[in-house]
Amino acid sequence: MEELQKTLEEVLPDLGQDLLIVVVEHLKDEIGVNSPQDFKYIQESDLPMLKPIQRRRLLDILKKETSDCKTADTTNKAEVQTAHTSSAPTPHTYSAPTQDDSVMKSNVNPTWVEDYEIPWNKLPQRDLMDNLRKGLRPKPSSRREIIRIICSDITSITRKPGKKTLSNISQRIVQAYPNSFWDMIEGTKWMSEHQNKKIRKIYEGLVEAKAVLKNRTPELPAIISSVITHFKDNEASVFQVVETPRADSDLERQLVNTPCLIAVGTSLLMADRFMLSIDGIIINNSITNFRVALAMLFSSYYIFNIQYPSDAEATLEFIQRCMVGINPDRGHKAEKKKNRMHHTPVQSKVLALTNTLADH
Secondary structure, X not given: OHHXXXXXXXXXXXXXXXXHHHHHHHHHHHHOOOOHHHHHHOOHHHOOOOOHHHHHHHHHHXXXXXXXXHHHHHHXXXXXXXXXXXXXXXXXXXXOOOOOHHHHHHHOOOOHHHHOOOOHHHOOHHHHHHXXXXXXXXXXXXXXXXXXXXXXXHHOOOOOOOXXXXXXXXXXXXXXXXXXXXXXXXXEEEOOOOOOOOOOOOOOOHHHXXXXXXXXXXXXXXXXXXXXXXXXXXXXXXXXXXXOOOOHHHHHOOOOOOOEEEEEOOOOOOOOEEEEEEOOEEEEEEEOOHHHHHHHHHHHHHHOOOOEOOOOHHHHHHHHHHHHOOOOOOOOOEOOOOOOOOOOOOOHHHHXXXXXXXXX
């Protein structure tokens, strides 16, 4: 619905991005607007989230655009009929649109979710509900049963509830039984429906490194390296390894602009010294502890208000939420992408990894 979104931005430039997305999704999913030809059927009552003047301005423009399209279509038909003068003219009759599911559901109150009650009474009481009341996490099979029953109940109201509506219902489910549905990482709460069992070992190669280093523990660099590999992020945007010390000016030619660590050694796990660079300039070349180096790297993004690079944003968000404990409900430090209208509160693959760790 790019045409509708573009029209909204032109007619109501002061409309916030969040509300813009809500209006577009509501018209598409709830009202059933699928093409510019459907604009003429939109009524003021279909836009309860807008102010009266905003509705009238928008409808006035949408009806004008529909009228222009109809005029152009009529002109084209007339030209075709003139070209085929040998054909007998057939009377043109208007056919009312078929009342498909999307139109039939257009009379559903868009705010129905506010009064919606979770059908707890339809869930298995003896096993599932008893466990929820005790604060126990349901098994995967039980979670699938919850989803099936609640989705069936929702589709009895509307076939296309929309992402915002489903998110609202999901949050209420978690709030009702937080101990059973909140995803926990060392006491930090996470909100997610994503489950992923991909990661099993994040300490590969650690035994050999510990045997060589003896008096040092390479667990933390092993974890960071494994997380980068799991997310398929660009390692060079987080750290680079140099086996032998070189002049800072030589190193700076190959550094990225965003904050980056330089490990001096045969690998990140075997390094005995670290350097920190920002904007391709080394600002500290004598860090001997990886934990301190990582803290300096991460804090640089906040101190200098730098966005996470797109090719390492998952790793940095994992560090932010799982290790540092910064868990905002809204907003990201990731670079904005042209083809991405808006972010979810947390990247799904970051949640998948943390959920897997929580289950083990």
